Amino acid sequence: MSTLTLTGAAFADLIHQNDIVLVDFWAAWCGPCRRFAPVFENASEQHPDVVFAKVDTEAEHQLAAQAGITSIPTLMAFREGVLLYSEAGAVPAAALEEIIGAIKTLDMDEVRREISQEHEPTATRS
Template sequence: MATVDVTESSFTSLVEENDIVLVDFWAAWCGPCRMFAPTYEAASGKHPEIVFAKVDTEAEQRLAAAAGISSIPTLMAFREGILVFSQPGALPAAGLEQVIAAVKDLDMVDVRTKAAARQQSNKTS
């Protein structure tokens, strides 16, 4: 599957309606972003069950700000609508494959339990 461009209006539905979504926050002027792009594109071909999304931080400044992006490229991974990974910096192919394997192997019952506990803790703080 090829990568898909995401906008502020399509981001939430994309993350909520797909099991695993990887999001690459990038910009055309960013050298490390351009270096990471072929690695990301190649991984999208190897993992058609995962949605590989791209957010152009120049065109989608409000979305990048809402996501707390302070450095690019930044890779985020969502599983069942929950942010499970976020890291700035261009990953080598092997590193990206490790992230993908780790996201696939997550115990989502445990992840949801911990996310609910954090959310409850934030409400009482």
Template sequence: MATVDITKETFNDVTTSDGITLVDFWAAWCGPCRQFAPVYEKASERHEDIVFAKVDTEAERELAGAMQITSIPTLMAIRDGVVLYAEPGALPEHALEDLISQVRALDMDEVTRQAAEQAETG
């Protein structure tokens, strides 16, 4: 699956659906973003069951601000509408594959239960 560009209008629809969504926040002028792009694209071709989305932070400044993106590239991993990972930095291929494996392996019922417990006590 190729990557999909998302905007503030489509962000919630894409990221709240069931399954895994990875979101790459990037900009054309960003060197590390350009280095990460082919790694991200290659992973999107290997994992057709995952949505690989991209947000151009220059075109979508309001969305980048709402998501508190302060450094790019930032990669966000979301599963079943839950943000599980959001960190800046261009990942090498093996690290991206490891992240995908970890997100796939999570017991989302347990994640949801723990989040509910934290919300009650926090």
């Protein structure tokens, strides 16, 4: 599967309607972004069960701001609508494969339990 171009209008729907979504925040003028692009595209072809999307930060200023993007490229990984990974910098192919593998094998019930415990008042935690 090739990468999708993602806009602010479609962002939330894409994240919540797909199991695993990787998003590359980039800009055409960014050298590291251009070097990471073929790595991201190749991974999209190797993992048809994962949605790969790109956000052009120049065209989608508001989305980039809402996502807290301060440096590009930034890679975000979501599973079942939960942000699990967010890092700035071009990721080497082997590291991207490790990230994808880790995301695929996570126990999402455990992740949701941890998230709910983080949001509980301190006095009620056991």
